[in-house]
Amino acid sequence: MADLIAKTPLTGLLPFATSDLTCSELEFASITSVAPFRGQEEVVSEALKAQIGANFPKPGRTTGRAHARVVWSGRGQALVLGAAVEPIKGAAITDQTDAWACVALDGPGARDVLARLVPLDLRDGVFARGHAARTLIGHMHAVLMRTGPDRYGIMVFRSMARTLAHELKSAMEAVAARG
Amino acid sequence: MRLPCPICGERDRREFYYKGAAEAADRPAPEADEAVWDEFLHLRDNPAGVTRDLWYHEAGCCSWIVVTRNTITHEVLDAALVEDQP
Missing domain, CATH: 3.30.1360.120 (Probable tRNA modification gtpase trme; domain 1)
Structure with a gap:
């Protein structure tokens, strides 16, 4: 090829x-959208924290820092910028790199x-x-x-x-x- | 004109799409009377004063909101998420 x-x-x-x-x-090496299912917001936020060191952001906020930033991108959805995200139980994860x-x-x-x-x-x-x-x-x-x-x-x-x-x-x- | 989105805060009118009277969110039951459906589909008040309208925060959080405003004074009185309506 x-x-x-x-x-x-x-x-x-x-x-x-x-x-x-x-x-x-x-x-960014990767851009990933994370959308927690209803009622799973806290669990997903904790899982994200464990994976990349940043929580799921509140509306209108970012968390983390350069190369592992999470930016709120709409209701119930955030984009992880830079860091790769492994599948999280309780959330829809989509590669948007x-x-x-x-x-x-x-x-x-x-x-x-x-x-x-x-x-x-x-x-x-x-x-x-x-x-x-x-x-x-x-x-x-x-x-x-x-x-x-x-x-x-x-x-x-x-x-x-x-x-x-x-x-x-x-x-x-x-x-x-x-x- | 600025609208107070319950999620995003006060935002410019350009970010919103206007749908119409808030009654459009109160869909009658499928088996409801013909007259009720007729009113839901076709009949709207045209008040001078306080109105309740549906707006879509198209370029923001993508919420549907009910905005209460006064068509005489152009005052925006309230905005709430459609899903929180009784």
């Missing part, structure tokens, strides 16, 4: 940088860039480090998370990678032009 060369969702589109900001692709385009937006003014694209209140008191949201970026459904004071993680469906890169570049250029 031919030896195929895998391309990441944003190959050739990122990284992109302005004077203050960088936008780069996040590559190649389904998402993931981006890190990093640097002072990252929030100003997102403010042009995201209809959320992103002020520190409302959207702090460790917070996450299902929301819109432009017209795309996205998972947004804040992983540092000036660092955000953005995930969209892989088919929208090019649009995401374009939207972010335009917004970054516009913010940079304001000086």
Whole structure:
């Protein structure tokens, strides 16, 4: 069989940088959705903690840290980013590794860039480090998370990678032009 | 306009899909009278004032919610999950 060369969702589109900001692709060894069955939330959370050292997150939150992060991705569902997940009794586990385009937006003014694209209140008191949201970026459904004071993680469906890169570049250029 | 999603908190109207009057969630029993089904399918009030509507948090947590709002003052009074309705 031919030896195929895998391309990441944003190959050739990122990284992109302005004077203050960088936008780069996040590559995770695996992305797994975990959806506990009704009444199994606690058990699954404990099992996840034992496996990767992070609990199942509450709505609008992340747990864990880089390379073993769990982000809330909807009601009764979370995505495990980085760490591989073995089957957990009481939860539906789905491999989504190649389904998402993931981006890190990093640097002072990252929030100003997102403010042009995201209809959320992103002020520190409302959207702090460790917070996450299902929301819109432009017209795309996205998972947004804040992983540092000036660092955000953005995930969209892989088919929208090019649009995401374009939207972010335009917004970054516009913010940079304001000086 | 911002709607207070019970799961996600206050969110922009762009994230929601509007369905219509909340009565649509109260489906009559299959054997119910023809008149009851007729009303469920076709008849709606058009109140000036407090209304209860179904909204879908399409770009957020994907919950169906019942939003109580005032069509005269544009005040949003309450939002609750459809599954928690009596």
